[in-house]
Amino acid sequence: MKLIGWRLKWRMQRTQLWILDCGDLKDTLAVVEYIDDIYAYYKKTESSGxxxxxxxxxxxxxxxxxxxxxxxxxxxxxxxxxxxxxxxxxxxxxxxxxxxxxxxxxxxxxxxxxxxxxxxxxxxxxxxxxxxxxxxxxxxxxxxxxxxxxxxxxxxxLQFKMSVPTPYMFMKRFLKAALSDKKLELLSFFIIEVCLVEYEMLRFPPSLLAAAAIYTAQCSLYQFKQWSKTSEWHTSYTEDQLLECSRMMVSFHQKAGYGKLTGVHRKYSTSKFGYAAKAEPALFLLGGL
Structure with missing residues (x-):
């Protein structure tokens, strides 16, 4: 029974990888054969950074x-x-x-x-x-x-240790899993760059920050909760695991254009960045708090 379960899990994993990366099979730079192992390594070693x-x-x-x-x-x-x-x-x-x-x-x-x-x-x-x-x-x-x-x-x-997993590394992969368009990508990066300024966000690992930023951006764009099974599979985070971080992101999004520290908001209020900062924050996620 354990062997059957392992085989089933392996087949599901290969199916998920095929769905996500089938378009890159001819792109040698996409390293489709190794991409899952690379991100497993990033996840395993992210605490080092x-x-x-x-x-x-x-x-x-x-x-x-x-x-x-x-x-x-x-x-x-x-x-x-x-x-x-x-x-x-x-x-x-x-x-x-x-x-x-x-x-x-x-x-x-x-x-x-x-x-x-x-x-x-x-x-x-x-x-x-x-x-x-x-x-x-x-x-x-x-x-x-x-x-x-x-x-x-x-x-x-720092003992010359420069190569550590940052939220950016996870963002690119997780956006792909979310079937992102340019609008979602820009809003996700606006949200996570706002978080870079916030010291209290250091409590979350890079992979969770990246996943939560994308989830929060989706909620902002569509104004309802959206976290697909594909995103859950590739990020290893359920919607419930993202909510605490996501709610903090919504609060930062809400106040990003106010106060003295508005550098990220000004940057993402330009046409080059799709006026992403002007998106409505997903305030419904704060309900009940």
Whole structure:
């Protein structure tokens, strides 16, 4: 009986993979033969890139609000330099992992931010901005030597561990499972970028953040709960497992255009990003809270 159950599960898995990836069979870059193993590995190792959701308690001169201001500004820098999405998510991951391990005075926090963006560019980009570009964007608050010294400190502190699963890696796969169109994709990325600014979202692993962002975007677009069996299969999350995170996302979506930190909202209020920020938040998910 156990053997029959295993075979049935294996056949179901192969069917799900075929449905999702059959269109990419001739694309060697899609690595259809290995894609499921790759994402299983990402899921298994995602904790290696996570930080304690209370690490800021060990910082004596910076706080959650300062982190939020820094990341909101870095999202604008990322947009100004026209960098890849992967670069933004990695840069913020580097910042959090570094701050978890090293105490930083507030006047050096922006230096940590631009250095993390520089490192992420070197890892992800084909054409990397110059150190001088980051000095200039920081209004010459730091010198070239200071940036390079911080770069050495960061890579040594992180033991050169740059390749960690970020929410971006899961977003691309999970959007495919959700049969996403451009509208859903842009709204999902708007929601998850809003979450990058929020320190309290560090409590959720990258895969859950990605799945919840897509689920929340679907609820926002269609104004009813929607989470297919295919999405559940490929994300390994049920709708119930996403709800807590999703409700927090709805609250952030609701207030994204207000207050002082509106960088993500302004970015996604442009035609380039499909005016995604103007979508109505899925307030019905907050019912009963």
């Amino acid at each position: 996570c930080v304690s959701p209370t690490y800021m308690d060990r910082q004596f001169d910076i706080n959650e609000k300062m982190r939020a201001i820094l990341i909101d500004w870095l999202i604008e820098v990322h947009y100004k330099f026209e960098l890849m999405d992967e670069t933004l998510f990695l840069a913020i991951n580097l910042i959090d992992r570094f701050l978890e391990r090293c105490t930083v005075v507030r006047k050096k926090l922006q230096l940590v931010g631009v250095t993390a963006m520089l490192l992420a560019c070197k890892y992800e980009e084909v054409s990397v901005p110059l150190v001088e570009d980051f000095v200039l964007i920081s209004d010459n608050a730091y010198t070239r030597i200071e940036v390079l010294d911080m770069e050495k400190l960061m890579v040594n502190t």
